[in-house]
Amino acid sequence: MQIYFSRSYRHLKPDSKERLFLLLGCVLPCVVFFLFFYTKISYLLAVWVKEALTVTIPESSLRIAYAEFLPFFGGVYYVQIPSTMPSFQEITLNLAVTLILLFICFLPSRNSKGGTPLFIYFAIILLTHLIAIIFFMFAQDFYPYSATHYSELYIKQQVGIWLSFLVLSGLIMGILGYGGITGRLIAFWGTMTYSFVFGCVRYLASMFIISKVSSLYMAILFFSLGPLFDFLYLVCFYSIYINAQINRFDQGERRLKWLWL
Amino acid sequence: MALVITVFKVYFVLIVILMLVYAVRHFIFSYNRIFGQQRMYYNDIYDSELPFVSVLIPMHNEEKVLQNVLDSLLVCNYEKDRFEIIPINDNSSDATAKMLDEYKVRYPIIRPLHRNSGERGKPASLNDAMQLAKGEIIVVFDADYRPGKDLLRQLALAFADPEVGAVMGRVVPYNITKNWLTRLLNLERSGGYQADQQARYNLKTVPQYGGTVGGFRKNIILETGGFNPRVLAEDTELTYRLYTKGWKVVYANAAECYEEVPETWDARAKQVRRWSRGHNSVMFRYFLPVIFSKHMTPREKLDGTLLLIVYAVPFLFALALIDSIILFFLGEMNVFVGWWALLFLGAYNSYGNFAPFYEIATALMVDGVKKDVLLLPLITFNFYFYLWNISLGLLDAVGDLVTRRVVEWAKTERFDDSKNAEVAQQ
Structure with a gap:
């Protein structure tokens, strides 16, 4: 007997019980829990960031504030921090450095054999920063955000990312996932735990930079370290999980789970 | 000013919705495939x-690779009196013509066509x-392809079905181990064929004829005026011409053929930009005919x-990025900031043949x-690379449409060497 279609048409039988358990027993409760508790979570995060920032910023200038966010589910808490506007020297220095870096990005990308995507990525980030520099150079008084505004924006964005990732990771692991339930749960929780830790640390780092250095870096932080960066680790965790599954389904009893017609 | 801001906001919301539509589409494809x-x-x-099958192989300065495709076809298991090979020497300036003539002397089944002038x-x-x-x-095969022994027979079988106008096989890169780029392109190809094309075939939507490793009925093309040299x-164009005239395109996942993928980012950029330019010019011509077919x-x-507009999406997304930067500096991001992530969620998942990470993972x-x-995370950075080059391709297509200029063909650079040949034979 010959097996003609070693990979062309093979597929797996959906595991309905595991899927239902994951979606209804894990993902859905997590999403509901998050929706009803993100206000509390943002409060705890704000308290932690406020405490951490007191090392470098006087406690009297730090407060925790509340802003409305999703209807029905409540608002978010964030840290009010003092703004630091950039000096003329800082703007000029940033302009010079940004132009040099942009030149470097565009120069090798013409014939680069290795790093073209990275150069394009950095060029877009630098162009965003350049717009911010020009804005502060000519219209500093019209800049629409204080450090506190930015803090509010960050928290709302972060809640949006966490919610999106809960749904996305849940759907991928719950519906598209294969193999044992333990592996899927580890991948799901691993992604969300990392996302939570990363989001918190990024909030602290962003607030520190905005407050201690200057508001000039708001745009670059918002657009470069935002959702696309989050996707990087989401896909990292997912690829590790898939690599493990590919190995498992290639040997032992799991190999027999492939359907060939 | 308020009106302008409203327009920016509405555009932002529309693009988020469009991106989510693509994300759902590819999720369905992934589920269906696995x-x-x-x-x-x-x-x-x-x-x-x-x-009787006529195998056409367009060639322009293909001295580095033409032996592979011809030698592979000569040992295929299709009856030798049931097919012919027509390599098309299209104004080559290297040794292509000479090599083809040598093949012609040795193998009567090979009938080269030399084009030394004209379009x-x-x-x-x-x-x-x-x-x-x-x-x-x-x-049709490209000159850098290496068809397997059974490929011709598999492709020809589809035409026993009178509804089939064209058939498409699966393309697999053979120079995967060359560098990081070729490895990443292998991931994309896997997602694009093993998952995306097969799922579209499963779901009876629109599997795409890819111009190579595929076949079509000659009379359909000739009766409708041949191929448009401007496209x-x-x-x-053939895919949509067939569908709007009631024919079907089928996808043969087991009909694998091996190709050389670009080994430099420069070559890849030109290839993607050309695809985008061509695909978008087809979009301008077939958008309404598809809707009213x-x-x-x-x-x-x-x-x-959705397939037709897929090469316009990166440009629309680039505009949404600019839109969001403008809204940011106007102090208007507050409303959207929570849903900013959704824009990337969709965009990251929607770039045409470049399947989303979960679809690629499904295929792998x-x-x-x-x-x-494990290289999947690196496609994050390709995201901006495609955003840039596909957008340039769309602008080229718009320029072609507006100025009616003559579009010049530019072929993808070849890199073949003996090391690649060894890999392919393993």
């Missing part, structure tokens, strides 16, 4: 009288070659439209490709 019942190709048919490019070459071709079924993406099912229309799972799946 868990759905697979629609088999015509593998069970054993036809004792296979049709250059693949569509014009195919038009000329079809006039010479004796077969009713035309199979760079003659493959996409009497021959296409609602499902085919929906997926056909089916293919059993170990370790290389």
